[in-house]
Amino acid sequence: MNTGLKITAFATAVAATFGTAYGVGKVVDPVTDRAPTAQHGEHDGERKGEHDGGHGKEGAAPGGLQISERGYTLDLKTSRLDADREEELRFAVVRESTGRNVTAYQREHDKELHLIVASRDLTTYRHLHPVRAADGTWSTPVDLPEAGGYRVFADFRPEGAKEALTLGADLAVAGKSTPRELPAHSTTAKVDGYDVTLKGELKTGAGGDLTLDVARNGKPVTDLQPYLGAYGHLVALRSGDLAYLHVHPNGEPGDGTTKAGPGISFTTTAPSKGAYRLFLDFKHEGKVRTAAFTVHAGGAGHAEKGSDGHAEKDGTGHAEKGDDGHQH
Incomplete structure (x- = not known):
């Protein structure tokens, strides 16, 4: 099934597992000039889900560039991490009409929520699948190798919503920072x-x-x-x-x-x-x-x-x- 592009803004970190979690969280694809290759397991036979939300629709504005959109807000409870150290990143998605955390999601590509983390210079990348506690707080461990500015993006669809949504927030990683040039064009x-x-x-x-x-x-x-x-x-x-x-x-x-x-x-x-x-x-x-x-x-x-x-x-x-x- 052909599935269109999703356009949304992009991201940074998330960390450790939260107490009683709903669903299995996974840390996916760290990319960085420094990070070594480690193992990652994944269950086979995962169902491919429809994931539109206007992200790939021609003429649609890019998503993920806002912290609040369509009645939902990304509440990033961890706004700062230390470089080259595994720490927990915690956040929630808040429904503005009630002021409460969202606790019911529609699964997309076998997950209730996908979290992307990227450094501003695009040399570090993480695709994370955090775990959700009963109160709607998400958490996952993350180890970002270098200091600087990052962006965290939460990609999800609330239960009953017609489209998926991506919200973004800034994350600071403390330490000595030396931004890098965008890697050269290559195929x-x-x-x-x-x-x-x-x-x-x-x-x-x-x-x-x-x-x-x-x-x-x-x-x-x-x-x-x-x-x-x-x-x-x-x-x-x-x-x-x-x-x-x-x-x-x-x-x-x-x-x-x-x-x-x-x-x-x-x-x-x-x-x-x-x-x-x-x-x-x-x-x-x-x-x-x-x-x-x-x-x-x-x-x-x-x-x-x-x-x-x-x-x-x-x-x-x-x-x-x-x-x-x-x-x-």
Whole structure:
């Protein structure tokens, strides 16, 4: 099933497990120049859910750029963390009409809420799945390697709502900060022994198709595993304001036509010209990995590739929490 782009703003951290939690929280795809690769497990056979909310609709304003929208507010209870140290990030979604935390959500891609964390310079990225306590407070552990400004984005659909919503809030990470340049334009990326090649262009207006081919040791990977109900998930962040596009793949596991690699295809429309950082999540041999690229949409000037023709390496760590709420 083709699913349109989601446009929303982008994010930063979340931390530790909260007492009696509803559902299993997972920490997904840390990407950073410093982070080593760690394991991440995920249950197979996850159902792919419809996730519209206007995020990918042509002509819709980017989401996630506001802390309050459509009667809901993101209450970030942790506004500051220390760099290179695992800490807990806690937050809630408040319904403005009642002043109470939202406690009923519709599951999207096997989760009630997806949390994205990104540094302002787009060199650190986290896709997190926190746990929810009975009072509607969400929590998850997070370890951000470098100080600076981050953005936290909560992507969710309240029970009974027609569309999904993404709210964003700023997060400060204390320590000595040295912002980095956006990694150079490239259509190839290496992560944890895998080579991922991007085909197609990120376009504005009518949009276009992107295909990401996964290979290892020079051989195409043809046995990708379902992750959150798909063979891949793609997030695009616009350089500058971190406007966020959550792009769902074309087709899904078990539909009779979608192959388990090497190619994962997406139909995308960028909200404007400019530079974007793309993050592809894919699962193979029980681990989720994230490949990162820098691309330019709408004819914006391309930066040159590095001497090896690849984007800067982004280590990808993955950790899973069990039913007890702890990471494994």
